[in-house]
Amino acid sequence: MWSFIHKLGSPPWFFRFSGNVVKWLLPVTIAVLFVGAFWGLLVAPPDYRQGNSYRIIYIHVPAAVVSLAGYYVMALAGAISLIWRIKMADIAMKAAAPVGAVLTGIALVTGAIWGKPTWGTWWVWDARITSMLILFFLYLGVVALFEAYENKAAAAKACAVLSLVGTVNIPIIYKSVDWWYSLHQPASIKFTGESAIDASMLYPLLLMITAFYGLFALVVMMNMRADLVWHHRQSSWVRQWAGFE
Amino acid sequence: MSLLDAKDVAIERGDRSLLRGISLSVEAGELWQLIGPNGVGKSSLIRALAGLARLGVDGDICRSAAALYIGHSSALKRALTPVDNLRCHPACDVTVGDEQIAQALQSVSLAGYESVPVGALSAGQQRRVALARLLLSDARLWFLDEPFTALDAMGCEWLEQQIAEHIQLGGAVLFTSHQQSRFGAQQHNLDLSLYVSA
Amino acid sequence: MSLLDAKDVAIERGDRSLLRGISLSVEAGELWQLIGPNGVGKSSLIRALAGLARLGVDGDICRSAAALYIGHSSALKRALTPVDNLRCHPACDVTVGDEQIAQALQSVSLAGYESVPVGALSAGQQRRVALARLLLSDARLWFLDEPFTALDAMGCEWLEQQIAEHIQLGGAVLFTSHQQSRFGAQQHNLDLSLYVSA
Amino acid sequence: MSVPDSDSLSLGAAFYRQFLRHGKALISSPADLVNPLLFFFMVITLFPLGLGPDPERLSQMAPGILWVVALLASLMVSGKLFASDFEDGSLEQLCLAPQPLAILALAEVLAHWLGTGFLLSMVSPLFAVLVGLPTQALPVLFMSLLLGSLCLTLIGAVGSALTVSIRRGGVLLSVIIIPLHVPVLLFGSTAVVEAARDGNPVSWLALLAALVLMSLALAPLAIGAALRISLDNG
Amino acid sequence: MSVPDSDSLSLGAAFYRQFLRHGKALISSPADLVNPLLFFFMVITLFPLGLGPDPERLSQMAPGILWVVALLASLMVSGKLFASDFEDGSLEQLCLAPQPLAILALAEVLAHWLGTGFLLSMVSPLFAVLVGLPTQALPVLFMSLLLGSLCLTLIGAVGSALTVSIRRGGVLLSVIIIPLHVPVLLFGSTAVVEAARDGNPVSWLALLAALVLMSLALAPLAIGAALRISLDNG
Ligand code: HEM
Numbered sequence A: 001m002w003s004f005i006h007k008l009g010s011p012p013w014f015f016r017f018s019g020n021v022v023k024w025l026l027p028v029t030i031a032v033l034f035v036g037a038f039w040g041l042l043v044a045p046p047d048y049r050q051g052n053s054y055r056i057i058y059i060h061v062p063a064a065v066v067s068l069a070g071y072y073v074m075a076l077a078g079a080i081s082l083i084w085r086i087k088m089a090d091i092a093m094k095a096a097a098p099v100g101a102v103l104t105g106i107a108l109v110t111g112a113i114w115g116k117p118t119w120g121t122w123w124v125w126d127a128r129i130t131s132m133l134i135l136f137f138l139y140l141g142v143v144a145l146f147e148a149y150e151n152k153a154a155a156a157k158a159c160a161v162l163s164l165v166g167t168v169n170i171p172i173i174y175k176s177v178d179w180w181y182s183l184h185q186p187a188s189i190k191f192t193g194e195s196a197i198d199a200s201m202l203y204p205l206l207l208m209i210t211a212f213y214g215l216f217a218l219v220v221m222m223n224m225r226a227d228l229v230w231h232h233r234q235s236s237w238v239r240q241w242a243g244f245e
Numbered sequence B, C: 001m002s003l004l005d006a007k008d009v010a011i012e013r014g015d016r017s018l019l020r021g022i023s024l025s026v027e028a029g030e031l032w033q034l035i036g037p038n039g040v041g042k043s044s045l046i047r048a049l050a051g052l053a054r055l056g057v058d059g060d061i062c063r064s065a066a067a068l069y070i071g072h073s074s075a076l077k078r079a080l081t082p083v084d085n086l087r088c089h090p091a092c093d094v095t096v097g098d099e100q101i102a103q104a105l106q107s108v109s110l111a112g113y114e115s116v117p118v119g120a121l122s123a124g125q126q127r128r129v130a131l132a133r134l135l136l137s138d139a140r141l142w143f144l145d146e147p148f149t150a151l152d153a154m155g156c157e158w159l160e161q162q163i164a165e166h167i168q169l170g171g172a173v174l175f176t177s178h179q180q181s182r183f184g185a186q187q188h189n190l191d192l193s194l195y196v197s198a
Numbered sequence D, E: 001m002s003v004p005d006s007d008s009l010s011l012g013a014a015f016y017r018q019f020l021r022h023g024k025a026l027i028s029s030p031a032d033l034v035n036p037l038l039f040f041f042m043v044i045t046l047f048p049l050g051l052g053p054d055p056e057r058l059s060q061m062a063p064g065i066l067w068v069v070a071l072l073a074s075l076m077v078s079g080k081l082f083a084s085d086f087e088d089g090s091l092e093q094l095c096l097a098p099q100p101l102a103i104l105a106l107a108e109v110l111a112h113w114l115g116t117g118f119l120l121s122m123v124s125p126l127f128a129v130l131v132g133l134p135t136q137a138l139p140v141l142f143m144s145l146l147l148g149s150l151c152l153t154l155i156g157a158v159g160s161a162l163t164v165s166i167r168r169g170g171v172l173l174s175v176i177i178i179p180l181h182v183p184v185l186l187f188g189s190t191a192v193v194e195a196a197r198d199g200n201p202v203s204w205l206a207l208l209a210a211l212v213l214m215s216l217a218l219a220p221l222a223i224g225a226a227l228r229i230s231l232d233n234g
């Protein structure tokens, strides 16, 4: 186990390893994505209340679920980079932040698009939506901080600190937003998140969630590989890989 | 035993590798001047040796004595007077008393400016306040980055004397300056142009 | 006709009166060094003569040529490259072209640093960018406050040569420096210690 | 046939150069463009969090919230307008330039506004949705912010010029400037309120436009004078 | 009988000295103490101007407005917390000091809070009257701001330490920090809302107190790490 982590820290080894992973993960993810999308968008029955507009959950829900997990992945990488000073963790964190931000953005935008037909409004200050928005802000903060640093090695460390502070805060934010919402008991509109979902709709959703996890891993890994190639453009293993030597 | 030991240090800034293969060991009573043209990496090296920069610094740096670093920025609060600045300065000994501070200011010929805010002093006077810390710290290892800047002839003489005394008392000094061999044969020179990478 | 005429100038900073009774007239082709210990008022005087300070300045100052002032601060934007900094600099001639800028950077031995942000240059390199303006401005009167600071030996030589050339071409230079009589008999000295008030 | 004399030519060139200098510094770090928008976005979300999520109440207060936050965002960014020029010594150079300081400063202010206030008014309709501003008020919100932000920036620049030589001037600037911002806030938010309740916002927008013209004429003079004073204090 | 060893003695002395250093710099310009209060005052008065003067509506929104503005005031001032230390090189000296950086930084943060957040909560009842907060909520407003502002300052200090090496970091700081401020805002404003409607604010205050303890324990570590990183970027 330890030696595996140690090996992960070595750029050439990781480059080869991730190359193999991508080779397998890419076709599998695309297959799952297609099956899930086909099933969800065309095969699954329409909702008895919302008609076909509900089908947006096949993007909305996976994006929301994976974006939350993405933050923890990022923070974990940050912790590793701060504690063990493994450069690969820096690169992983840098790669994960924008992907997570985009996923969160997708969840927000699809949610808003969905809200228009269901609630008649683009936006409400529901507890879950509000937490999601704040998660989006946390991501944007990390991305903005990274961009602002001139020294990218220092930038990664700074983002590691920020995302760790954010991780400590996420449960608190979620809890506090929940309490805030239940205290104010606002008007009519309510999230129907609790309503049971039919199995014929659930399976494609699970497939789509799996596919989104795969996509997240893929994009992050490819991001990291691009970064590695750029960073080590002078070294022999990159030049060999590129066919220059 | 040496106060500072550096083995095979390499320095990188931004994406460029600057220096490599620098090894030095500073003993008590030694005086080292870092030499080299503009941009060769003197400031970067002295910060790395003092322990202020860590990213982009490779190799083993082992410091076994308290350090005093005086760089380009003076670490003075413009709104505070010289006395307050020195009394509350993180680099000064915690036990420094008001009398010692008054003496130190006297020594840098700033008697009479005790209650003027540092922001209203001239460039050279501000530098003198910063250098007064040399008298108030008990660090054995001094890192001075271009300490002679902005000082007039008398000020330079004063500083040379302080450095010489510190060395005699068993301290050690690393400094940079564009004037070659300020202390003649007494000093060791480290010419960084010899270590420029590639 | 003289490029700069000052009659009976007195300078006051904060509440203290610093200097008084200074008169000088700078003709084309002259080189003036302001001399004096730290805090005597060299920077204050040079700013007053350049027209940058007006409060606390008494007497008649009459400048009849365009001025270029280079002081302690470099007037460079850290985020911009040397080329962008020079191209957009308020002190440079509006008509300066890219080629001239490239030549100027070459002349201060910063070829190769055209696209590095100024913030990532060393102290001496930043000073060189600031001094490159000497080549890009058509002002006849130069005010240089400690221009030799942070420059290495080669840089100092380059600057001395620029100053000498400018004077030969009918310009005039006022500068301060803690090294006495840099230009030997060629220069006029104004020792400010003689004008300290009270 | 009039030939433009070389002086006015060089004035135009110098104006353009100064504009470019500031614009380049802005563009060289796109974060400087995006971050004020993010700030605007985030502060707007603070209000529902602080006031409770009731959509009815929020939508009533939307014009006020949007305008107050725009004003605060403008305060945040215009405090720094001349700060770097002062610190790095560019201000001394501007003062010695042969062109009038007021004109050069105006170039800088306009470049700054393009990168902040202008952008902000462009994206404001997006954020207005968050606080439930009625859709028919969006164009008026945009127009009022476009005019208003230019006004805010010009006034803010005067304040920035006055406080630039003072360390930690950020809060001081706000204290000086907020009272001057009040008319802009009143006209702007009232225009949006009128639009939201299907009233007539045009006269308020016209008032804003008049304010813009007035500050375009007067602010540069004040800025020039203030910058010279700041230099004397430095 | 235990004798304090010289190390912990010197730690205490260094803590006190750092506290004093920052405190003195604050006191030497009393404007730094007064201006944030003025800012708070002025921004609060902007709301009646932007929202219309209906007293009923204002008083309903008073807790939210007061808290949001307190948060903004804290953002305004905490951005500068370590700025001057970074620029004048004091940070390098702090890093080389024999005492742990986290402790020295904490001293500075506490001195800063005493001069800003603490003062603000002391005078907040005065301003609360302006927006018509019911009288019975005043003590809770005071308590919630007292606890909350300490929390805001500690979190803000982390942000300030992270952004100190970045030119024009002011807006960036807000962007990083606002999401982390959300729980404080929610607990604080809800406590005041509860008090205003004669509910039970104690549990919310307790939550705030818990947040304070947590950030007192964790923030210094993050600040120390962040300051060292900033130095590497400088
Ligand atoms: C933590 C983030 C989120 C998660 C985990 C999440 C999850 C879900 C799930 C599981 C559903 C399906 C509910 C059902 O069974 O019908 C749903 C519905 C919905 N979500 Fe989200 N969501 C999140 C954020 C958002 C956001 C940010 C928005 C809006 C911008 C949003 C808007 C909606 C809408 C409009 C629906 C349909 C509601 C309805 O059926 O009445 N969601 N969400």
Ligand SMILES: Nc1ncnc2c1ncn2[C@@H]1O[C@H](COP(=O)(O)OP(=O)(O)OP(=O)(O)O)[C@@H](O)[C@H]1O
Pocket (backbone or CB within 6 Å): B119, B120, B121, B122, B123, B124, B125, B150, B152, C013, C014, C015, C018, C036, C037, C038, C039, C040, C041, C042, C043, C044, C045, D233, D234
């Ligand atoms: N901003 C200021 N406010 C008030 N007094 C000042 C200010 N700046 C400088 N002084 C005072 O004016 C005097 C002259 O300062 P000046 O900077 O002109 O000296 P200088 O001759 O350039 O010295 P140096 O050789 O150190 O650069 C100093 O004694 C200083 O105390």
Ligand SMILES: Nc1ncnc2c1ncn2[C@@H]1O[C@H](COP(=O)(O)OP(=O)(O)OP(=O)(O)O)[C@@H](O)[C@H]1O
Pocket (backbone or CB within 6 Å): B013, B014, B018, B036, B037, B038, B039, B040, B041, B042, B043, B044, B045, C119, C120, C121, C122, C123, C124, C125, C150, C152, E233, E234
């Ligand atoms: N913040 C930075 N980021 C990236 N590169 C930098 C940075 N600061 C300096 N450098 C680069 O590192 C090199 C060495 O800089 P350093 O300041 O150590 O030089 P120096 O020897 O002290 O020069 P000087 O005599 O001019 O003070 C320079 O060539 C410069 O381009």
Ligand SMILES: [Mg+2]
Pocket (backbone or CB within 6 Å): B042, B043, B044, C122, C123, C124
């Ligand atoms: Mg150097």
Ligand SMILES: [Mg+2]
Pocket (backbone or CB within 6 Å): B122, B123, B124, C042, C043, C044
């Ligand atoms: Mg001087």
